[in-house]
Amino acid sequence: MSGSATLSSAAPHIPVLLQPILDAIEPVSGRWLDGTFGAGGYTRALLDAGASHVYAIDRDPEVFERAKTWAADYGDRLILIAGEFGNLDSLAEAAGATPLDGVVLDIGVSSMQIDQADRGFSFMQDGPLDMRMSQSGISAADIVNKADEADIADLLYQYGEERKSRRIAHNIVAARALAPITTTAQLTAIIEKSLPRPKPKQAHPATRSFQALRIAVNDELGQLVDGLNAAEAVLAPGGILAVVTFHSLEDRIVKRFLQNRAGAGPRGSRYAPEQEQEEPRFELMGRKARTGTPEEIDANPRARSAKLRIARRTNAPAGVTDGRGLGLPNFDLERVN
Numbered sequence: 066m067s068g069s070a071t072l073s074s075a076a077p078h079i080p081v082l083l084q085p086i087l088d089a090i091e092p093v094s095g096r097w098l099d100g101t102f103g104a105g106g107y108t109r110a111l112l113d114a115g116a117s118h119v120y121a122i123d124r125d126p127e128v129f130e131r132a133k134t135w136a137a138d139y140g141d142r143l144i145l146i147a148g149e150f151g152n153l154d155s156l157a158e159a160a161g162a163t164p165l166d167g168v169v170l171d172i173g174v175s176s177m178q179i180d181q182a183d184r185g186f187s188f189m190q191d192g193p194l195d196m197r198m199s200q201s202g203i204s205a206a207d208i209v210n211k212a213d214e215a216d217i218a219d220l221l222y223q224y225g226e227e228r229k230s231r232r233i234a235h236n237i238v239a240a241r242a243l244a245p246i247t248t249t250a251q252l253t254a255i256i257e258k259s260l261p262r263p264k265p266k267q268a269h270p271a272t273r274s275f276q277a278l279r280i281a282v283n284d285e286l287g288q289l290v291d292g293l294n295a296a297e298a299v300l301a302p303g304g305i306l307a308v309v310t311f312h313s314l315e316d317r318i319v320k321r322f323l324q325n326r327a328g329a330g331p332r333g334s335r336y337a338p339e340q341e342q343e344e345p346r347f348e349l350m351g352r353k354a355r356t357g358t359p360e361e362i363d364a365n366p367r368a369r370s371a372k373l374r375i376a377r378r379t380n381a382p383a384g385v386t387d388g389r390g391l392g393l394p395n396f397d398l399e400r401v402n
Contacts (some may be wrong), residue, residue: 080106095166151291164301207335225277
């Protein structure tokens with residue numbers, strides 16, 4: 066099937082920027098890895114478009130249960146792997162999948178997780194203040210009830226770019242002194258009281274704070290850096306890396322990684338010596354990020370903030386890029402304990 070392949074009506078949600086990915090890699094062939102399986106939209110599209118195999122990774126145990134209704138239709142062409150996409154290199158090697166012809170990553174929380182009130186991702190639905198994709202480890206409730214006020218403020222600012230982070234953190238600490246903050250509704254109410262009422266068409270006041278907590282709880286940015294390095298390690302020469310992001314922190318990391326690995330990073334200035342340029346590991350497929358068309362945004366509002374960056378692997382030996390040089394915030398979640 067050509068790159069114009071689309072999902073059947075049975076698909077549970079619409080994958081963001083799917084068509085630009087398929088158009089960029091047509092004809093689809095070989096072995097691909099979907100590092101953020103979710104509802105399986107990218108995986109199904111790649112298989113339908115001609116991929117011989119897709120290795121699908123996710124750390125949420127619920128997603129593979131949902132996939133049982135259709136996964137068997139693809140037989141042994143679909144291999145489901147429980148794990149984190151930051152470890153996709155070791156997971157792919159253990160599955161005998163390397164080298165790969167392509168890796169696709171859709172960064173962030175899935176619409177299925179947001180829609181489940183008991184997962185605690187949404188400020189629009191009341192539920193336990195959890196936000197753990199893997200359903201284990203430190204929760205959002207642990208952070209807001211145990212972290213120091215300064216740490217909460219730093220977290221909201223660094224991961225959510227929330228300018229009123231200090232005021233929100235102060236009010237969180239004051240509220241938890243009276244009673245533990247255990248639900249999304251409690252936290253949402255605290256944030257709403259901390260910020261001015263939003264103007265028409267402005268985002269909900271809790272948007273940035275919930276984003277920050279979710280990213281911190283799941284180490285999403287650390288996973289992203291690890292996943293980018295891992296993809297470089299397992300892609301065959303000519304292999305494709307496609308990454309979809311949904312906010313500026315993620316996109317900034319992906320943009321800097323690909324620019325650096327393509328030899329297009331900063332070359333120094335009169336204030337800093339020029340850095341030695343390594344052999345490019347990637348070739349950029351377009352200088353700017355691809356975004357959703359007005360038609361896609363109308364059909365799928367999630368596409369409004371999405372950005373897609375695609376690059377092709379060269380035959381240069383793989384290396385490792387430090388996350389600090391990519392703008393990774395410096396926050397130690399272990400301080401919560």
